[in-house]
Amino acid sequence: MEYLDSLNPEQRLAVEHTDGPVMIIAGAGSGKTRVLTYRIAHLIYEKGVDAFNILSLTFTNKAAAEMRHRIETLAGLEARNTWMGTFHSVFAKILRVEAPKIGYPSNFTIYDSDDSKSLIRTIVKEMRLDDKVYKANAVLSRISGAKNRLITWKVYQDDPYVKADDEAAMKPKMGEIYQRYQDRLFKAGAMDFDDLLFNTNVLFRDHLDVLNKYQQRFRYVMVDEFQDTNLSQYLITKKLAAVHQNICVVGDDAQSIYAFRGADIQNILNFEKDYPDLFVVKLEQNYRSTKTIVDAANSIIDKNKAQLKKNVWTSNGEGDLIELIKASTDSEEGRIVASTIFEERNTKKLNNSDFAILYRTNSQSRAMEEALRKLNLTYKIVGGLSFYQRKEIKDLMAYMRFTVNPVDEEAFKRIVNYPKRGIGDTSVDKILVAAFDHDMQLWEVVQNAHSFIGGRAASQLDDFATMIKAFKIEVERKDAFEAASSIAKQSGLLRELYEDKTIEGLNRYENVQELLNGIKEYVDNEENEDKSLGSFLQEIALLTDNDRDKDTTDSITLMTIHSSKGLEFKQVFVVGLEEDLFPSQMMMQSREDLEEERRLFYVAATRAMDKLYFTYALTRYRYGRLLNCEPSRFLEEVSPDCIKVSKKVSSKEMSGAFRREGLPGTSESSGYIGIKKKPESRMPTAMKIHTPSPDFKPSNTNNLKAEQLIEHPKFGFGKVQKIETEGINRKATIQFEHFGEKTLLLSFAKLRIID
């Protein structure tokens, strides 16, 4: 096989060792995707395995699409028959066939996290609990964490440790919320993201015939980005591979960045224990980046304790040093990045698509966008507020969802009175209560509205029911596109949007049209066998904004570091390297958290092939307030040999920023400025005297009032005298115990409000 000649010895081992359990530890830029595609081709053409018997699981739809494309190029159309997709999409597809076995309808709805949160809010309200204690986000992530570890509500409630945990957090009702949440999902014929995996586990546990069917079908199982699997996903693959034992996992523990959604790095660290005869290959040669970049990335990741030993190296040249750019404001940061790209592009004859700007949070894209637009540079944003999360899109989808699955509670609440048809909150509540009390299906109650609620609303509901019935008939007779267009028109939704002549209204109208176009495309696509609306809805529920076709014009890529995984660019800007932003303050609760942020930093750095830039700003707007920032600790952790301090900062802005900060240093505002060890002057002497309480956490100062007791990290305890507003700035005059009266800019000051 001559194509094997293009591989290095380790890669070749990984490709040729097809049978039995295999773990491929693939360092950044080591040609992992190449190995995976060659491996599949090898299975099909050398080992004579039917493509139909190969299952490859990835974490994003994009990665799956990329892999499918590369395999087709390499191995031809035969390879199209391999099962390839994300965990969620593959098992949603299987559940669509098998769901009735575990009591769900096969046209079950998939709730996205907005639906889930809304349901949790309803439940918390129904239980008459304090929604400030039981915040939807926190409750959902707790439940999600349990599900990812396959803990049912029953086990959750019976576990004394969990109970102690919840009680310590003053949230003893968590178990009951979990139970009710699960019950309501079941009644609404709905699964949330975690359920797709959880229920697959249940299915395989309780129906051995079904498990056996898929075990026979998937003789070869491959898992990409294995470091990001959670327990639930791991157990599914383990079960599937139990008979043939042909499981191949590919991953890099150094790039595990999804702990927040249950990824367990122990899966990769302990894999060997589950498979004693495991064959391990390490791909350590990096083909992507310059030596400087590889060294810099290694210097950061080496600080982590939890990792597998490996030595990523490269034979590439040294390349340029990493440029460190300091800006005074976030908008200046944007301007410098934009002008640097402009210059580099022209002097080195590069395309826009050779550049990427990576940030920690989506909100950072704004400043970058503005600067790029001013220089007329074409860019595209990956991710961010998803198309599918827009109100108008969710509204139309809710109509479609309710038509297909008329017990879908969240969809019902969304559309029953939109556009307005005289059915208010009171009536909606009555319907829901009636369904609950009589243990009836939502749709039955709606159809018999007169028996449950009287008056005007009842006859309005009759009209609503008639409309939905008409939709149902359309859905049965027509394909997804025709049914959806008809629903958009008949529901009055299109008219409502059409009549809104504001710019936003126009956009919303166009978005709905775009969704309809998407449905048309789906219907016209030969590969989709089932062209019903129900089937389309299941597909779309698992799509993210990253999966929509963006126009293919040559553009600079803007995205979060999380979505950059697996990609590479000639030049990469990692922006916003400020303490509390990256590493994120919300993450910095434990050593594990810091290590995950380091891995994230590692991922960002290793995206670059030729040149890497780090930038940070001294002040930044967040939530409409100007905050001051300090350089990220990562800038001190990264090997100084790899970094060159660069870029002039305009002296005017610089001194302005320093003055605002009330810092000395105006004199160094011209010339080259780098990170210095935090100057003494930046650390008020007060800090040496007052140590903040161990649990010090800044509070939201929105509601700060006179007489309020507060704690300041540097000045200690004090009492608020008065609050004034000056332009966009709010100032508080505070009488401190030991430091007398001080006036602080609230946007700068971190205060803990003592209740």
Next chain:
DNA sequence: CTGTAGTAAGTTTTT
């Protein structure tokens, strides 16, 4: 039941 005005609180990453 609907619309408006005002208040409160949240801001990480993704399937």
Next chain:
DNA sequence: CTTACTACAG
């Protein structure tokens, strides 16, 4: 700056 929720008038 945003979004979600509440109170109150019509």
